[in-house]
Amino acid sequence: MPLLEIKDMTVGYGRIEALHGISLSVESGELVTLIGANGAGKTTTMRAISGVRPLTRGSIMFDGQDITRMKAHLRVLAGIVQAPEGRGVFPGMTVQENLDMGHYARKFANKAEYQATLDHVFELFPRLKERRAQMGGTMSGGEQQMVAIGRALMARPRLLLLDEPSMGLAPMIIQQIFRIVSEINATGTTILLVEQNAQQALSRSDRAYILETGEVVKSGPGPELLADPAIKEAYLGVA
Ligand SMILES: Nc1ncnc2c1ncn2[C@@H]1O[C@H](COP(=O)(O)OP(=O)(O)OP(=O)(O)O)[C@@H](O)[C@H]1O
Numbered sequence: 001m002p003l004l005e006i007k008d009m010t011v012g013y014g015r016i017e018a019l020h021g022i023s024l025s026v027e028s029g030e031l032v033t034l035i036g037a038n039g040a041g042k043t044t045t046m047r048a049i050s051g052v053r054p055l056t057r058g059s060i061m062f063d064g065q066d067i068t069r070m071k072a073h074l075r076v077l078a079g080i081v082q083a084p085e086g087r088g089v090f091p092g093m094t095v096q097e098n099l100d101m102g103h104y105a106r107k108f109a110n111k112a113e114y115q116a117t118l119d120h121v122f123e124l125f126p127r128l129k130e131r132r133a134q135m136g137g138t139m140s141g142g143e144q145q146m147v148a149i150g151r152a153l154m155a156r157p158r159l160l161l162l163d164e165p166s167m168g169l170a171p172m173i174i175q176q177i178f179r180i181v182s183e184i185n186a187t188g189t190t191i192l193l194v195e196q197n198a199q200q201a202l203s204r205s206d207r208a209y210i211l212e213t214g215e216v217v218k219s220g221p222g223p224e225l226l227a228d229p230a231i232k233e234a235y236l237g238v239a
């Protein structure tokens with residue numbers, strides 16, 4: 001049984017239908033990527049999974065449970081955690097306070113668990129440990145992305161949703177973010193990733209789905225899609 005299974009999902013904004021019945025699944029332990037042009041419906045898919053956008057048709061199962069109509073905060077408690085869209089770091093809070101917000105979102109009471117999770121986050125992001133007393137809003141773009149991912153990790157996600165974590169970052173920082181995403185996955189967290197950076201994302205993903213104007217047009221193992229001539233032409237800028 002997949003950890004996440006979406007069937008025939010339709011989602012719209014008012015009268016505009018953004019997703020026209022997409023199906024996709026994520027197995028426990030996988031790193032799965034959604035690739036697609038601007039406006040294809042990637043963010044809408046993430047919003048539907050995290051529960052901030054309702055479905056007009058179809059279903060979402062998580063760990064065998066139908067969550068199609070479950071409220072967003074209850075999905076967080078169940079382990080579906082999205083790093084905030086567009087970073088969304090609290091600017092007036094310190095790095096440490098930002099991280100703690102992630103932990104409290106899942107209402108853990110266990111001190112040892114908190115410390116272990118914080119240690120894990122600081123291991124992945126030594127920079128955050130150094131800067132734990134710095135205000136979130138004064139961190140650089142790349143550092144804020146680290147805070148956003150770190151905050152999501154503090155909730156100990158069973159499924160981590162990342163919507164374009166590399167957006168707007170310099171190539172060297174992008175590399176670093178991708179390495180960390182792979183490492184988070186390797187240490188046991190299932191990830192659904194949205195990325196424009198198709199080369200990097202596909203080479204690191206177990207599987208990927210290609211989204212075009214609200215429909216899944218192709219899916220398969222990341223490396224296989226990376227070698228697909230049509231995908232190369234459309235998403236990798238090579239003919
Ligand atoms: N709040 C909204 N109100 C109305 N239409 C919206 C809203 N958000 C998204 N849409 C529309 O839904 C469609 C899918 O948008 P979505 O943000 O999911 O695309 P995306 O694949 O994430 O694109 P990008 O790569 O630019 O982030 C687009 O046509 C978009 O204009």
Ligand SMILES: [Mg+2]
Pocket residue numbers: 042043044163
């Ligand atoms: Mg988007």
